[in-house]
Amino acid sequence: MLFYLCLILYLYQKNDPNLTFNLKNMKNITISLTAILLISITLLSFTTLPFSMVKVEGGNFFMGSDDLDGTAEVDEQKKHEVTLNSFEISKFEVTVWEWKQFVKAKKLKMPKAPKWGWKDKLPMNNITWEEAISYCNWLSKKEGLTPVYTMNGPFYACNFAANGYRLPTEAEWEYAAKGGKLTKGYKYSGSNTLDEIAWHKGNSNGTPHVVGSKLQNELGLYDMTGNVWEWCWDWYNKDYYKIENGKNPKGPESGEKKCVRGGSWDSQPNYARPANRISTAPEKTHEFYGFRLVKTVVQ
Numbered sequence: 001m002l003f004y005l006c007l008i009l010y011l012y013q014k015n016d017p018n019l020t021f022n023l024k025n026m027k028n029i030t031i032s033l034t035a036i037l038l039i040s041i042t043l044l045s046f047t048t049l050p051f052s053m054v055k056v057e058g059g060n061f062f063m064g065s066d067d068l069d070g071t072a073e074v075d076e077q078k079k080h081e082v083t084l085n086s087f088e089i090s091k092f093e094v095t096v097w098e099w100k101q102f103v104k105a106k107k108l109k110m111p112k113a114p115k116w117g118w119k120d121k122l123p124m125n126n127i128t129w130e131e132a133i134s135y136c137n138w139l140s141k142k143e144g145l146t147p148v149y150t151m152n153g154p155f156y157a158c159n160f161a162a163n164g165y166r167l168p169t170e171a172e173w174e175y176a177a178k179g180g181k182l183t184k185g186y187k188y189s190g191s192n193t194l195d196e197i198a199w200h201k202g203n204s205n206g207t208p209h210v211v212g213s214k215l216q217n218e219l220g221l222y223d224m225t226g227n228v229w230e231w232c233w234d235w236y237n238k239d240y241y242k243i244e245n246g247k248n249p250k251g252p253e254s255g256e257k258k259c260v261r262g263g264s265w266d267s268q269p270n271y272a273r274p275a276n277r278i279s280t281a282p283e284k285t286h287e288f289y290g291f292r293l294v295k296t297v298v299q
Contacts, residue, residue, distance in 0.1 A: 095123060
């Protein structure tokens with residue numbers, strides 16, 4: 001900032017060798033400095049996205065798809081009522097820049113870079129489920145919160161009562177994607193027109209895009225449809241909806257694969273619907289797997 005001040009004074013002096021610091025000159029200098037400050041803040045925002053959590057008011061909703069829905073997969077059925085407590089969810093998917101802070105603090109290495117490179121405002125990808133929950137615990141400790149995840153034998157346990165960061169359950173994710181209590185019943189998360197709210201196979205040109213560059217959904221959340229698939233807490237079971245507890249469901253006790261939601265830059269439209277489910281082994285990575293954060297609202 002001192003450099004810019006000196007530059008402004010030099011330019012004014014060059015144009016007016018007899019420059020005196022009268023009120024008019026100071027007004028012009030102040031306007032110039034204000035403009036530079038605003039530009040600097042704008043440029044900074046293009047490097048470090050604001051981290052923001054959105055409160056989702058709890059309530060009831062219908063999870064899954066109707067048997068009569070011609071686009072529904074078998075594992076989305078049956079459509080059933082679920083009740084959820086309030087929670088917070090991140091407005092954006094976790095970005096490359098945010099992941100770099102984690103890597104630096106933990107003295108880790110970035111995964112192998114995809115063909116588009118590790119650009120700061122892209123959604124982080126190519127990470128395992130376990131790496132995602134490790135990030136959650138790290139961020140919780142960094143902010144003085146109680147970490148959610150601990151090892152329980154060969155598996156991780158989740159303390160849903162803790163106030164730290166975690167992955168959403170499938171039910172929380174779908175409720176937020178559908179707009180929670182503010183839902184307008186859209187086909188996708190925030191619109192009936194896929195191109196308005198999502199980067200998908202038909203418009204992405206084969207890469208993810210800057211988070212938040214499409215329209216938000218009813219809750220103010222971005223990229224719940226498309227850009228990258230998002231890891232969830234739950235183990236996957238194709239028949240789970242037939243036996244699921246309707247009050248704050250957290251998925252099966254065990255399994256071989258974890259649930260992933262939302263579609264990606266490489267997905268066809270049918271995979272972009274909020275009810276769509278896929279699964280993958282928690283140790284797997286891919287260029288279209290990322291995540292976003294959730295926090296329990298302590299009662």
